[in-house]
Amino acid sequence: MPESAVLAVLRAALQEDAPYGDITSQTLIPAQARATAVLNARVPGVMSGGEVFAxxxxxxxxxxxxxxxxxxxxxxxxxxxxxxxTGNARAVLLAERVGLNLVQRMSAIATRTAEFVALVEGTGARITDTRKTTPGLRVLERYAVRCGGGANHRFSLSDAVLAKDNHLAVLTGGDPAKLTAVLRRAKAQLGHTTHFEVEVDTMEQIEPVLAAGVDTIMLDNFSLAELAAGVELVAGRARIEASGNVNLATVADIAATGVDVISIGGLTHSVTALDLGLDIELDIAAGTDPDAVSAAG
Structure with a gap:
């Protein structure tokens, strides 16, 4: 993760959480008090976000x-x-919720990703995320996917062409016969390093899309039988991505059809924060009254 991106997220989060300081700690905690805090796991998982917490x-x-x-x-x-x-007690308490919120979410994403990756092991299919990320947190959430053994899709709309059903509907009016010419014209405008992917939702669209020379074809909401037939039809002429209706119960069967990539919005858009806690104790050696404060995150 770029340090500048991490710091931007943290500064915005701290500004949101304590726009005029932490008046609770400023009222109750001596300015020179020191504390030690331990980040503890309440449940098992996969770690992500340690550097963000730090x-x-x-x-x-x-x-x-x-x-x-x-x-x-x-x-x-x-x-x-x-x-x-270990640090200034007021400062630890100020950063507690921001650091904890982010490491809990990132570890949840890594843990969920690892579950999917384990289920497709040995198939050759790659688990990837999507752009269904929390606004402002994409760089952190995408990193968490990598911590769980997954891979990243395009980071933003600026990184690659991905023509989806709405784009094609506007350009072709739903007529598959127009697909090849439309996509060839679009591809001719791109530099040779720009990846070109097209989403299809029917078998009839596959051949016209392939004829345009695209790099990846996304089979969206295909049944298992249709995915297997699509893999056979494409026959290595493009990378195949499966999307839609992917969950822990279906992902192994989807991978078994022979697709190259399985993209899952649920890796990021609907995870529940992992149960981690920050347990704080005063540093008695620093001369602080132990009755002055105690806290558990």
């Missing part, structure tokens, strides 16, 4: 010491200590 802590306290105990991409069990931070 950056949140050092953004509010540049002198904070953060130890990442589990690396991104590693699996962990319930009860595992994932990270430890």
């Amino acid at each position: 950056a949140a802590m050092t953004l509010t306290d540049p002198d904070a010491a953060v130890e990442l105990l589990v690396s991104d991409g590693e699996t962990f069990h319930a009860g595992t200590a994932l990270a430890r931070v």
Whole structure:
């Protein structure tokens, strides 16, 4: 992840969460109090976002010491200590919710992705995400997919051509006979390094699309029988992506049809945050009254 992108997310999140400071900690916690916080796993999962968590802590306290105990991409069990931070108590409490929210979501995405990847192991199919990401968090969520063993689709609308059903409806009026000429004209406008993908939703569209020389053909909401027939028809002339109706119960059968890529919006758009907690204790050695504050995230 680019450091500048991570810091931009964190600064925006902190501005949202504490636009005029944390008045609770400023009222209750002595300014020089120090604390140690441990990021603990309440459930098993796959780690993602350790560096984001650390950056949140050092953004509010540049002198904070953060130890990442589990690396991104590693699996962990319930009860595992994932990270430890020691720093100014007010600063730790200020960064707590932002850091925790992001690492919980990123680890949930990595965990869900790993489940899909395990189910297609040995088939040659690649699990990828989509653009169905949380606005402003795409760089973090896409990274989390990679931590789970998945791959990334195009990052944005600027990265590749993906002609979907709505584009084709406008251009052809639903007439498959016009597809080849329309797509060839479009392809002729592109540089040779620009990837060209086209979505189809019927078997009849496959040959006209292939005739245009596209790089990838997306078979959208095809049945298993149709996916297998589509793979046979394409016969290696383009990469094949399967999309639609993909879940943990269906993904293995979809992969078994021989498709190259399986894109899943659910990796990012509907995950539930993984249950992680930040347990905070005062650093008694720093001379702070232990009765002054205690907190658990």
